[in-house]
Amino acid sequence: MTSDTDPTTDGGTTDPSAESPIDPADETPIETVDWDTLDDDGWSVPWRWLGLVASLGVVAVLYRRTQVTGTDLLLPWSPTNLTWAFRVSLVVLAFVGLPPLVRNRERTLRYWRRFRSNRFAVACLAYLVAFVVLALVGPAIAGRPRVNITDGFQPPVFTQVWYGRIATSCVGPVVGEGFPKHCVGTMQYPLGTTKLGQDMVSLLLSGMHVSLQVAVVATAFMVPIATTVGIVSGYVGGRVDTVLMRYVDIQQSVPALVVYIILVFLFGKSLFLLIAVFGLLNWGSIARLVRSEVLQRREEQYIEVARSAGVSRLTILRRHILPNVSNTVLVGATQKIPQLVLIETALTFIDLGDIGRRYVSFGETIREGFRGAYQNPPLEVWWIWILPVVVLATTIIAFGVVGDALRDVFDPRGEL
Amino acid sequence: MTLLSVSDLRVTFDTDRGTVQALDGVDFEVERGETLCLVGESGSGKTIACESIPRLVPTPPGDLDGEIRFDGRDLLAATDAEVRSLRGDRIAHVFQNPQGALDPVYSIGEQLVEAVQIHRDVPTEQARQRAIRLLDRVGIPDPAERIDEYPHEFSGGMKQRVVIAMALATDPDLLVADEPTTAVDVTTQSQILDLLAELQDERGMAIVFVTHDLGVAAQIADRVVVMYAGEVMERGDVYDVFDRPAHPYTRALLDCLPRRDRDPEPIEGSFPDPTDPPDGCRFHPRCPHAVAECRDGGQPPLESVAEVANGTAEDGGTPEADRQDHCASCVYYDGDHDPAVVADGENETEEPEEDPR
Numbered sequence: 019m020t021s022d023t024d025p026t027t028d029g030g031t032t033d034p035s036a037e038s039p040i041d042p043a044d045e046t047p048i049e050t051v052d053w054d055t056l057d058d059d060g061w062s063v064p065w066r067w068l069g070l071v072a073s074l075g076v077v078a079v080l081y082r083r084t085q086v087t088g089t090d091l092l093l094p095w096s097p098t099n100l101t102w103a104f105r106v107s108l109v110v111l112a113f114v115g116l117p118p119l120v121r122n123r124e125r126t127l128r129y130w131r132r133f134r135s136n137r138f139a140v141a142c143l144a145y146l147v148a149f150v151v152l153a154l155v156g157p158a159i160a161g162r163p164r165v166n167i168t169d170g171f172q173p174p175v176f177t178q179v180w181y182g183r184i185a186t187s188c189v190g191p192v193v194g195e196g197f198p199k200h201c202v203g204t205m206q207y208p209l210g211t212t213k214l215g216q217d218m219v220s221l222l223l224s225g226m227h228v229s230l231q232v233a234v235v236a237t238a239f240m241v242p243i244a245t246t247v248g249i250v251s252g253y254v255g256g257r258v259d260t261v262l263m264r265y266v267d268i269q270q271s272v273p274a275l276v277v278y279i280i281l282v283f284l285f286g287k288s289l290f291l292l293i294a295v296f297g298l299l300n301w302g303s304i305a306r307l308v309r310s311e312v313l314q315r316r317e318e319q320y321i322e323v324a325r326s327a328g329v330s331r332l333t334i335l336r337r338h339i340l341p342n343v344s345n346t347v348l349v350g351a352t353q354k355i356p357q358l359v360l361i362e363t364a365l366t367f368i369d370l371g372d373i374g375r376r377y378v379s380f381g382e383t384i385r386e387g388f389r390g391a392y393q394n395p396p397l398e399v400w401w402i403w404i405l406p407v408v409v410l411a412t413t414i415i416a417f418g419v420v421g422d423a424l425r426d427v428f429d430p431r432g433e434l
Numbered sequence: 435m436t437l438l439s440v441s442d443l444r445v446t447f448d449t450d451r452g453t454v455q456a457l458d459g460v461d462f463e464v465e466r467g468e469t470l471c472l473v474g475e476s477g478s479g480k481t482i483a484c485e486s487i488p489r490l491v492p493t494p495p496g497d498l499d500g501e502i503r504f505d506g507r508d509l510l511a512a513t514d515a516e517v518r519s520l521r522g523d524r525i526a527h528v529f530q531n532p533q534g535a536l537d538p539v540y541s542i543g544e545q546l547v548e549a550v551q552i553h554r555d556v557p558t559e560q561a562r563q564r565a566i567r568l569l570d571r572v573g574i575p576d577p578a579e580r581i582d583e584y585p586h587e588f589s590g591g592m593k594q595r596v597v598i599a600m601a602l603a604t605d606p607d608l609l610v611a612d613e614p615t616t617a618v619d620v621t622t623q624s625q626i627l628d629l630l631a632e633l634q635d636e637r638g639m640a641i642v643f644v645t646h647d648l649g650v651a652a653q654i655a656d657r658v659v660v661m662y663a664g665e666v667m668e669r670g671d672v673y674d675v676f677d678r679p680a681h682p683y684t685r686a687l688l689d690c691l692p693r694r695d696r697d698p699e700p701i702e703g704s705f706p707d708p709t710d711p712p713d714g715c716r717f718h719p720r721c722p723h724a725v726a727e728c729r730d731g732g733q734p735p736l737e738s739v740a741e742v743a744n745g746t747a748e749d750g751g752t753p754e755a756d757r758q759d760h761c762a763s764c765v766y767y768d769g770d771h772d773p774a775v776v777a778d779g780e781n782e783t784e785e786p787e788e789d790p791r
Contacts, residue, residue: 124582319534326490326529327522327600328552337548341539428539 070113077105093158098376100290104231107238132427139423142416149413153230156223162376163224166215173203174210174218174401184398210401212386216378218405225380225406228289229359229413236297236358241351244301248308249343253316253335263309266302274299282370289362289372289379296361304350311346315339345425352421356414363410380406435506437640438464438487438608443500445482445491445664452709456482458664458733459500464608467638469631471655471672473645473687477705479664480644484610487642488521489514505607523553526601530613532593536585542569542596543581549603568599572629591622598629605637612644627654648691652676657759660684663706663716665733670760680739680762680773683717715764723775727765737767 081102084090090097119126134140171185178200179185181192188201203210209218251262278295285291315321316339324334365371366381373382387403388396396403445457457479464470472480485491486498489509502509504525509517521527529535536545546565547558554561562581569577572595585593594614601609611630615623631654634641645651651658652672659669660683668681679685689699703720706712712719718728728734739760766773 319529319531320537322490323527323529323535323597323600324537325521326488326527327549328518328520329522329548330518338537342537 066113066117069117070109073109073113074106077102077109080105098290100231100235100288100293103235103290103293107234110238111234129427133423136423136426139419142419142423145412145416146420149226149416150230152223153226157220157227157377160217160220160223163216163220163378166211169207169211169215170213171399172207172211172215173201175203175205175208177210177401178202179398209405212383212402213399218383218401221378221383222405222409224378225383226409226413228362228377228379229410231289231377232293232359232362233355235293237351237355240297240301240304240354241347244304244350245308245340245343245347247301248305249312249335249339251305252309252312253331253339259309263306266305269299270302272299278365279370287370287372292362292365292371293358296358300354300358304347304354307346307350308343311343312339315342318342345429348421348425348428352418356417359410359414380410436463436503437466437505438642439501439503440483440487441501441503443483443486443498443502445479445486445499446497448495448497449709454708455711456496456664456708457486458711460661460664460666461736462659462666462669464640464642466607466640467634468656469634469641469643469654471643471645471651471658472661473648473651473658474661474667475646475687475705477663477708478661480646480661481612482664483661484527484612484642484644487608487610488525488527489517490521490527519553522549522601522606523604524606525608525610526604526606528594528597528601528609528611528614531617532590532597532614533617535597536588536593538585541582541584542588546581546596546600546603549600553604564603565599568602569596571633572596572599572602573625574599591618591626594618594622594626595629598626598633602633606639608640608642609634610642610644613646614643615650616645616647623650624653630654648676648687660687663708663711665716666736666763667717668760668762668764669736670739674760678739678760680760680767681717681764682721682723684762686720686722723766725765725771727771734763734765734768736761736763737769739767739773 080091084096088096093101119129133143168187169189170187171179172189173179173185178193181188181194181199181201183198185201189206190202190204192199192201194200207217207219209222211217212221247262247266251259274296277299278292281291281295321334321338324338329337362371363379363381363384366373366379367385369385371379371381373379383406384403387399387401387406440463441461443457443460444455447454447456460479460483462470462472472483474480482491487502487504487509489498491498498510500510504520507516509520536542540548543562543565546568547561550556550561550564551558556564566577566581569581574580574592574595580588585596588596594617598614609630614630615626618626627650630641630643633639641654643651643654655672657670658672658675660667660675660681662683667683668675668679670680675684676688679688686699686701690701692698701720702722706716706719712729714727714729714731715721715724715734718724721728739762761767765771766775
């Protein structure tokens with residue numbers, strides 16, 4: 019990978035001298051430093067934490083404002099608790115993920131150069147970025163999918179359905195003579211409509227928003243919990259380890275679906291409840307993975323070197339254990355998060371999810387495509403369920419590919 | 435003032451198989467600017483002894499008892515925070531295996547800067563400049579460029595140099611080097627030993643050097659402590675110990691070295707079970723000169739062998755005052771036995787037995 023190295027350091031030409039034995043007599047002694055005379059840098063401002071607190075403050079002010087006035091700055095309707103959880107999670111993830119990349123631009127560039135060599139992963143990342151942008155901005159612009167009975171079952175553009183039997187009215191041209199006639203899709207509904215005439219474009223944007231909410235909120239609270247529990251359990255060991263791992267055992271043995279159904283009976287269906295139940299009952303496996311990795315890492319010599327250099331336990335955990343197990347966290351998270359997105363879709367499909375919200379989940383749309391009931395079997399109205407399935411599947415594959423590529427990128431040992 | 439004095443250090447570990455007495459009353463002292471070598475077989479307690487100095491031994495399961503005075507301060511009585519502020523700052527450690535000693539996720543520059551900034555509140559740019567000078571000093575070519583490389587881009591010998599640079603980051607008074615050359619090849623080994631010796635001359639730091647390689651010890655040490663099964667067998671000036679080994683164990687160790695004129699003689703028997711060490715002198719089951727007194731009681735006290743050496747050695751290489759330090763833990767030096775049996779045993783009794791072969 020010569021293209022990856024800086025041309026100034028990449029020199030087979032300078033190497034012969036580097037390989038020759040060093041004559042220590044040539045070296046000048048390092049001057050002894052009088053440490054007390056050096057400028058005291060003073061305490062540095064923890065911009066990252068200030069920023070996080072300030073941003074959370076902004077979210078809190080927004081929340082208060084919405085409570086008082088009943089209107090939201092960003093949305094034309096009043097946001098739910100989940101929307102607030104989503105906003106808080108976005109802020110937290112942004113402040114956890116972005117500052118290290120911005121602060122150390124050289125390293126970020128190096129990561130990017132390595133990531134770039136995996137073309138497929140780059141394509142997947144581009145898809146995910148587009149997904150996130152569309153999911154965030156789309157529903158706010160397109161608004162809630164509107165019911166428009168007269169435009170039911172319009173086919174996607176360039177395709178046609180049986181006019182009269184499937185589509186009872188047709189926005190575009192009707193082709194064919196006699197029986198059967200066909201309704202041709204138009205750009206007014208480029209991806210077609212549902213039985214109730216909801217535009218598939220806005221339904222898809224809406225579904226993407228729901229999936230993103232699930233992924234972001236679940237990540238924001240599963241990953242920190244799992245990582246903390248795993249690291250503490252592995253590094254502290256002893257009784258703490260036993261207690262935490264027994265707890266994880268118990269938690270793993272609780273069937274999340276049953277708990278969810280019981281809570282649905284008690285509190286009613288809500289996406290927030292779904293994420294909370296499945297998120298809180300699912301981080302155990304990530305914690306377990308992290309713990310076993312920590313058990314290996316803490317015996318590494320560089321941990322002992324750090325200890326012998328006077329680094330405190332907390333700093334060792336944060337600076338030396340955490341980055342070395344981040345691969346495992348990444349692998350665990352990229353397995354778990356898509357799983358939760360799929361669980362949400364599946365539960366909504368079988369009518370256990372939150373239906374009738376501002377945002378329509380993929381599961382609801384897919385079900386819509388299957389319950390056309392009389393005269394319109396699923397294959398005739400394929401676009402209603404195939405499109406969400408394609409988007410969902412592509413997203414989950416892209417997630418996995420990008421996760422794997424990031425794992426490779428963050429591991430400097432892979433750079434050869 | 436003596437920089438480091440370890441007296442009656444006892445370290446025990448609670449294990450499933452019982453209590454292991456890793457160190458049983460170890461004493462040694464290190465002056466500023468001096469190199470002390472701890473030598474002995476694997477399992478003799480050398481590593482535990484030097485990891486006990488800045489209390490790196492995990493407690494529990496370990497338990498430290500005795501006194502470790504560093505620059506007048508009793509480290510075993512100090513708080514964790516006090517000891518931690520000494521670690522790396524005034525007492526630096528270099529470990530055996532350079533392959534694992536550097537964190538793979540950080541460039542060596544970041545690790546050196548961290549080493550400086552743990553103890554010194556200096557801006558990163560200044561710490562980085564110092565890191566480059568340190569790398570230059572320990573013999574890394576093109577330090578300004580290589581500082582941004584990752585540990586896996588360095589060879590074993592180069593990594594050990596980086597580790598030494600890290601240890602020197604804050605000008606320590608005491609460098610504890612735990613077999614720093616065992617995992618590198620011979621040519622690198624001698625370069626690193628030379629480097630350590632120069633750095634010591636430059637900044638007058640004391641070195642506690644652990645090795646099982648007597649050749650290395652002879653090359654680098656000012657004074658030597660010979661350990662066996664958690665006990666000090668013999669200690670003294672490097673010339674005294676190597677030229678006139680007083681303890682049968684030291685002599686046996688020296689006989690293990692390959693020489694031109696004869697084959698090495700491995701020590702008979704096997705290393706004692708650490709959970710159940712023998713009574714009396716730890717070495718008596720393997721000692722060719724063991725007598726009844728060796729077999730009970732505790733390890734014999736360290737007796738000065740100076741008078742004996744005065745009487746028999748004629749080279750006069752070491753001033754008499756230094757020779758007072760030369761002690762051995764062997765009943766032959768208690769005044770009731772004839773030390774000549776063990777001190778001169780090599781030439782008079784063992785060699786003839788070898789010859790007929």
